[in-house]
Amino acid sequence: MTLNRRELGRRLNTLTDASVAEVLAVRGDEPLTATDGPRRIGFTGPPGVGKSSLIGALARRRVEQGVDLAVLCIDPTSPVSGGSILGDRIRIDSDVYVRSVPSRQANDGLTDNLPDLLAALDGSGFDEVWVETVGVGQAAYGIRRCVDTVVVLVPPGSGDTVQAMKAGILEVGDVHVVTKGDRPGAEQMASELAAIVGGVVVTSTVDGRGLDDLLAAIDHQGRRPNGDRSRYDVERLITRRARELLRKADVADLTLRQAYHHIIRTLEGEIQ
Template sequence: MPAADVAALVAAAREGGPRAVARLITLVEGASPQLREVMAALAPLAGRAYVVGLTGSPGVGKSTSTSALVTAYRRRGKRVGVLAVDPSSPFSGGALLGDRVRMGEHASDPGVYIRSMATRGHLGGLAWSAPQAIRVLDAAGCDVVLVETVGVGQSEVDIAGQADTCVVLLAPGMGDGIQAAKAGILEIGDVYVVNKADRDGADATARELNHMLGLGEARAPGDWRPPIVKTVAARDEGTDEVVEALEKHRAWTEEHGVLAERRRRRAAREVETIAVTALRERMADLHGDRRLSALAERITAGELDPYDATVELLEGLTGG
């Protein structure tokens, strides 16, 4: 694609053109040589969307809950973007679960854009390109961006760093209380949702969660206390209450400066990730490089230790 097309793509995306949004996210996912140009064009247009992350154990109904939230926000006249981050196929590298199929009821709505993204082996429950994809949807005029992650686990809590508000979903009868404590998700949730609340044990799950949240509290007066909302997402029950909880959290973060700080930290992590990725690519080019071989020879001869060798290598790579 000619470089001149980037400006046209961005302009079309601002008008809500789904093809333009899709092309921009494809450039992001593919780490296109034009990615820097795309990000430069989007930078002054982004920063307006509210980013809501949804995570939880497999089977709690994340996709169904996400679809219900899309419906609720559309009732309020909001434009909604959805990034559904799925596990990767070990063969093609593509997303396995296909959330766009499960959210088919929104496919014909011009006010909704849904994109499945593959983790491509990235730990933390998010694709490495998710921050840039969020920026595309933000710049394209989405009022709310919902980011649904793969099933949460020991290390899969990256969503807390990418979202303005993080929703943790649980369900009765799945041992989610213990899983929540193990995975550390009690520390990342801003709003907790007990989905499938029509099942036996829903009240017990909510009580257990409330107890565990109380045990882990170290909050000062005026700090945010995460609410617990019970839903039956498949029947769109309780979804409006979730949206109300999200709006209350948003108002609290804006009033206390938490939202601005979260976004600053998010930007810092994004820069760090890009820098580390660039450095890793340079390191990959070193295999067979004489500089690395020479350092290895000095280490084996006892002339240099590995740490000083690393410093020397990094200085050579970065020009420091």
């Protein structure tokens, strides 16, 4: 099934705010694994590292290569106001489908309904779908489970930063980038990083360096098998439903076993 852009916009609107029951109503009867869907690429890294700028610059080149591209940009939702910071949109003047979605309760840099939004994009005829995660400082493995290639962005800085990141966010990446290559310290950062992860690309959206190399490095990566992606889709939905039920349940006077059985029984009761 291929959705046109207007149908896609409507479906993404519905799915962005959808409860678990609504997600099931929209995509419950579609097969989980979309084979031959668009290639998915995730961009992640600490706040302000340059994700949106880099995606904007790369996307322009990608479109020139004739690639039909969609970008899903996850915006942080303020825990205080619940509102999303919409100023942080990617600026792309060329022909790219860009969509911003709030992160909501998710605290891993993703958004609760990400698998569902990506599934909708799968069926819309794009060659590639890129995802910008919320800037998380620590490792966020979720993104690895829903895309083929993860690009981790690191800012120029001191070696201490590399050590701090060593066990964390770096292992999430398939491709590693030092951003803001026009700033002092970028090359040094890249060589320190290269000692840990292998190849590193230094980019700058100011002078354009490294952009073609980065696209080539991304293209060098393969596709990830779809099995874990499907499991992630189901896991995310079940986790959300369990959370919904737990919010309503009064478990204070129960044992752990009783509370667990209560939730499992409720879930079983929902099977139609």
